[in-house]
Amino acid sequence: MTTLADPVPGGRPGDVERATALSGELAGRGVHGVVLAYVDTAGIGRVKTVPTARLASAAAWGVGMSPVFDTFLADDSIVTTDALGSPDGDLRLYPDLDRLVVLAGQPGWAWAPVDRVTQDGERHPGCTRTFLRRIVTEAAERHGLTFRAAVEVEWTASRGDAPGDAFVPATAGPAYGATRQVELSDCTADLLAACAAQGIDVEQVHPEYAAGQFEISVGAVDPVAAADRSVLVRQTVRAVAGRHGLRVSFAPAVVGQGVGNGGHIHLSAWRDGANLHSGGEGRYGMTAEAESFTAGILAHLPGLTAVTAPSPAGYLRLRPSQWAGVFTAWGRETRETALRVITGTAGLRDQAANLEIKPVDLAANPYLAIGSLIAAGLDGLTRSAALPDETTGDPARLAEAEAAARGVRRLPVTLERAVEEFRADEVLRAALGPVLADAVIAVRRGEVASVAGLDDGQVAAAYRWKY
Secondary structure: OOOOOOOOOOOOOOHHHHHHHHHHHHHHOOOOEEEEEEEOOOOOEEEEEEEHHHHHHHHHHOEEEOHHHHHEOOOOOEOOOOOOOOOOOOEEEEEOHHHOEEOOOOOOEEEEEEEEEEOOOOEOOOOHHHHHHHHHHHHHHHHOOEEEEEEOEEEEEEEOOOOOOOOOEOOOOOOOOHHHHHHOHHHHHHHHHHHHHOOOOEEEEEEOOOOOEEEEEEOOEOHHHHHHHHHHHHHHHHHHHHHOOEEEEOOOOOOOOOOOOOOOEEEEEEEOOEEOOOOOOOOOOOOHHHHHHHHHHHHHHHHHHHHHOOOOOHHHHOOOOOOOOOEOOEEEOOOOOOEEEEOOOOOOHHHHOEEEEOOOOOOOOHHHHHHHHHHHHHHHHHOOOOOOOOOOOOHHHOOHHHHHHHOOOEOOOOHHHHHHHHHHOHHHHHHHOHHHHHHHHHHHHHHHHHOOOOOHHHHHHHHOOOO
16 A cells, blocks of 8 residues: 655655654644645746645645746736647645745745656656756766856835726835835835745845835855745735735836836856856956856857846837846956946955846746856857956947947847747757747747737736736
8 A cells, every 4th residue: 555655756855754744843833734836937926735744644645736837928818839738647746845934924824845757757857946956966077167156036015005007106205215214114114024024045135126116135155055045035015015005016027117126137157166257367357167157158148138138128128228137248346248247345255246137127937047048158158168358338339340349239128039039049949858948939929929919018018017
């Protein structure tokens, strides 16, 4: 007879026993249910939930969910590929118990990210968490590298009593202003308390540039944990804001014009405890390997935008001279280049130096985005790619001849063009594998078709409350 404690495909040794113990602990803390979370190809957070008493069963057998969600669009319509989009089949969601946390912003609930596994016990090729873990493992095995990553989370806060789906800023203060901080002081204090209770080390939270906009920055951790943390932070921001009568949007553009919400990714490569982005003897203070890694990302940025800016609304944000990084350029502490090399403060550079990738928004699936960036960087490392001269100031002001000489060109101005660049990028498609790469292409094309004929304001409204 098969029992709950018997080994099953997709689970990990000891998880059933751990989950059984956790169930009792969670129940004792007043937790009634567990959110099982993942992010689909379109960048939408999807969940199933189980009662706390069913956590051991979820750890043993997984929880069923259709693979059709790999080809859902942000509006919940469905596209298809050769392998995905059918109503047939099932997948199992296996919670990662190492990342399970009690949600301080949602009393009565805990949260855990999941890996998606077929009913035969094989890793699902469309599981982006599995994809990121594979890329990180390959980097360690082939190059001896580890990585640290973090995702900035920007959001706009709207009054909860705004009519319909309208956006009415919840604050009236100026950008980065003390007034704005005071106006939402109770909410952001509760957010800090919730993050601390959930083990998230917050580096800063502050008012940002756009109307009603805030940003939270968290500490860098390994890439899979960083992507998990990005999902958890957003869950927490939304829950805490809701308890204060606010509605939040992580969409790249909340209105048709102006600065949007970014999701900048910070990434650094390490070997044997040493940060490759610091202490080098070259022109820029990086090691030669870090330069090649950066050059690899720079070379693949046009195709990467289909992953890092996957929504039509993202291209309302990706406009010149708005600190969104819309040119294939890099610079040290240059906030208008797509790649900003952060050198760090003297005395901390060996720990703080990293690469900030700016043409990223929070419509992006963080597992897919970080994994694709690492794959692009590793391609540069493998080829010993040369980093072009750095750009200072605003790349939009470069004369045409100088821009051409530096290899500086405009990133795609539409999602349709970004998909064309992605399709032409064999390195990125090979890294994702055919099932996941085809899903990216099909979903992006579906998003393009869904907003055909809409003006900027209508595009922003269509995605305003999706992410």
